Amino acid sequence: MAETTLQRTALHEVHLGAGARMVEFAGWEMPVLYQGVQGEHLAVRSRAGLFDLSHMGEIWVRGPGCFSWVQGLVTNDLEAIEPFRAMYTCMTDPQGKVLDDLLVYRFPDEVLLVVNASNREKIAAWMENHLPASGVEMEDRSLATSLLAIQGPRAQELLAPLTQTALGEIGYYRFVRGKVAGLEAIISRTGYTGEDGFELYVDWDAGPRLWEALMAQCPGLAPVGLGARDTLRLESGYALYGHELTEEITPLDAGLGWVVKLDGAEFIGRSALLHQKSEGVRRTIVGFEMEGRAIPREGFQVFHEGNSIGRVTSGTFSPTLQKGIGLAIVEGHVRAAGTPLEIEIRARRCPARVARPPFVRGSVRRG
Amino acid sequence: MIPEDLRYTEEHEWIRQEGELLVVGVTHFAQDQLGDIVFVELPEVGKQLQAGGTFGVVESVKTVSDLFVPVSGEVADRNQRLLEDSPDFEPALINSDPYGAGWMIKIKPEKPGDANGLLSAQAYAEHIEGEE
Numbered sequence: 001m002a003e004t005t006l007q008r009t010a011l012h013e014v015h016l017g018a019g020a021r022m023v024e025f026a027g028w029e030m031p032v033l034y035q036g037v038q039g040e041h042l043a044v045r046s047r048a049g050l051f052d053l054s055h056m057g058e059i060w061v062r063g064p065g066c067f068s069w070v071q072g073l074v075t076n077d078l079e080a081i082e083p084f085r086a087m088y089t090c091m092t093d094p095q096g097k098v099l100d101d102l103l104v105y106r107f108p109d110e111v112l113l114v115v116n117a118s119n120r121e122k123i124a125a126w127m128e129n130h131l132p133a134s135g136v137e138m139e140d141r142s143l144a145t146s147l148l149a150i151q152g153p154r155a156q157e158l159l160a161p162l163t164q165t166a167l168g169e170i171g172y173y174r175f176v177r178g179k180v181a182g183l184e185a186i187i188s189r190t191g192y193t194g195e196d197g198f199e200l201y202v203d204w205d206a207g208p209r210l211w212e213a214l215m216a217q218c219p220g221l222a223p224v225g226l227g228a229r230d231t232l233r234l235e236s237g238y239a240l241y242g243h244e245l246t247e248e249i250t251p252l253d254a255g256l257g258w259v260v261k262l263d264g265a266e267f268i269g270r271s272a273l274l275h276q277k278s279e280g281v282r283r284t285i286v287g288f289e290m291e292g293r294a295i296p297r298e299g300f301q302v303f304h305e306g307n308s309i310g311r312v313t314s315g316t317f318s319p320t321l322q323k324g325i326g327l328a329i330v331e332g333h334v335r336a337a338g339t340p341l342e343i344e345i346r347a348r349r350c351p352a353r354v355a356r357p358p359f360v361r362g363s364v365r366r367g
Numbered sequence: 368m369i370p371e372d373l374r375y376t377e378e379h380e381w382i383r384q385e386g387e388l389l390v391v392g393v394t395h396f397a398q399d400q401l402g403d404i405v406f407v408e409l410p411e412v413g414k415q416l417q418a419g420g421t422f423g424v425v426e427s428v429k430t431v432s433d434l435f436v437p438v439s440g441e442v443a444d445r446n447q448r449l450l451e452d453s454p455d456f457e458p459a460l461i462n463s464d465p466y467g468a469g470w471m472i473k474i475k476p477e478k479p480g481d482a483n484g485l486l487s488a489q490a491y492a493e494h495i496e497g498e499e
Contacts, residue, residue, distance in 0.1 A: 293451040317405045
């Protein structure tokens with residue numbers, strides 16, 4: 001096993017008690033599965049599942065000018081969100097390459113950034129290096145925060161009895177402060193599965209109590225690990241940092257132009273991205289579905305009309321569709337749904353077709 | 368749990384003598400580690416296999432695992448039910464019945480008696496205890 005000690009969430013013992021298989025992820029010991037990836041995946045699509053996401057990073061920014069300072073670090077237009085709304089965005093370096101993709105939560109007087117576990121230390125250091133001389137303060141509360149997500153078409157129905165908050169009134173990408181199972185929480189209607197659901201931010205120590213309360217009081221709620229989290233997000237066409245997004249890729253390369261607002265406020269990387277846009281974006285992320293049962297995996301070459309055009313960034317066997325699906329970064333603009341491709345799987349070129357994500361449409365509210 | 372009458376490899380294959388042929392599959396431990404099997408690649412009948420090389424792959428949703436050749440020989444048969452173009456395609460047999468209906472290939476060994484050099488049930492049990 002690894003020489004360095006892995007970090008554990010507050011729910012470590014809970015996971016072991018639930019029969020989880022634990023694996024290393026981004027320096028944390030996390031549950032990859034409980035009863036099985038396919039079963040957990042299908043439970044989220046048909047009912048609801050519960051995820052421990054406490055490894056993710058939560059960085060608060062406060063003080064006069066905090067909001068416009070954060071705007072200067074991210075590609076999306078934060079003026080478009082009023083308090084108690086969240087926004088998905090990238091944070092880029094001066095070359096426009098992606099440092100992370102993240103959620104920005106706008107509070108009346110402060111901002112919460114929720115970042116990938118794998119980038120937490122990098123982003124915290126980046127932000128510290130860009131702090132103005134005075135006024136703005138940041139606080140990394142990642143190790144003081146537990147985060148659970150309840151996701152699935154029945155998530156609201158199952159969660160409602162545990163809170164006084166009117167969940168039905170929380171729109172998509174909106175959040176409130178409230179209580180769940182008597183515990184103070186930020187309740188946000190966000191997620192990474194393509195299903196309706198909520199992400200619940202509580203104090204670190206409250207994590208296990210929240211989990212136990214949900215498992216005890218929500219019939220049919222299934223514990224879900226990182227294995228199914230990945231198959232769910234891939235079916236929904238969502239990017240995963242380290243795969244579709246890296247420091248070699250700009251948001252425009254990755255098809256995330258919709259989170260890059262070049263006409264608005266200045267942000268780090270804006271001029272590089274303006275330049276790239278004016279030169280023409282040469283790469284794109286495409287989704288594809290395999291014709292047979294062969295499973296595409298990260299790094300496999302992608303061919304179009306016999307030419308190598310790129311590589312797979314994420315691939316899996318879709319539990320819902322029962323076929324291989326994936327995302328690939330490719331040169332040019334092979335984009336039309338149905339375009340034939342070949343994926344080279346262990347020296348064999350296997351037929352596939354371009355499919356525009358989402359591969360599976362879930363219950364997530366749109367707007 | 369670990370059938371006594373079989374031989375094993377450190378890569379979690381089992382081997383059963385059936386007349387002059389050796390039947391090969393993966394163990395309960397292997398299928399449990401892999402999770403739900405969704406795809407299998409097996410060699411064509413007639414292919415020559417070298418001990419220590421690979422003869423195919425077995426895939427779950429998350430993982431691809433090589434299958435290792437236990438003894439050199441020729442592929443005499445393969446389990447059609449594990450192949451995707453079969454009308455009875457059911458790769459999950461490897462999970463539900465790893466020692467029976469989930470068998471993978473039959474090898475006609477180059478040297479009869481080669482299987483005797485493989486691990487006994489006892490030795491395999493000790494091996495997996497070390498891995499857990």
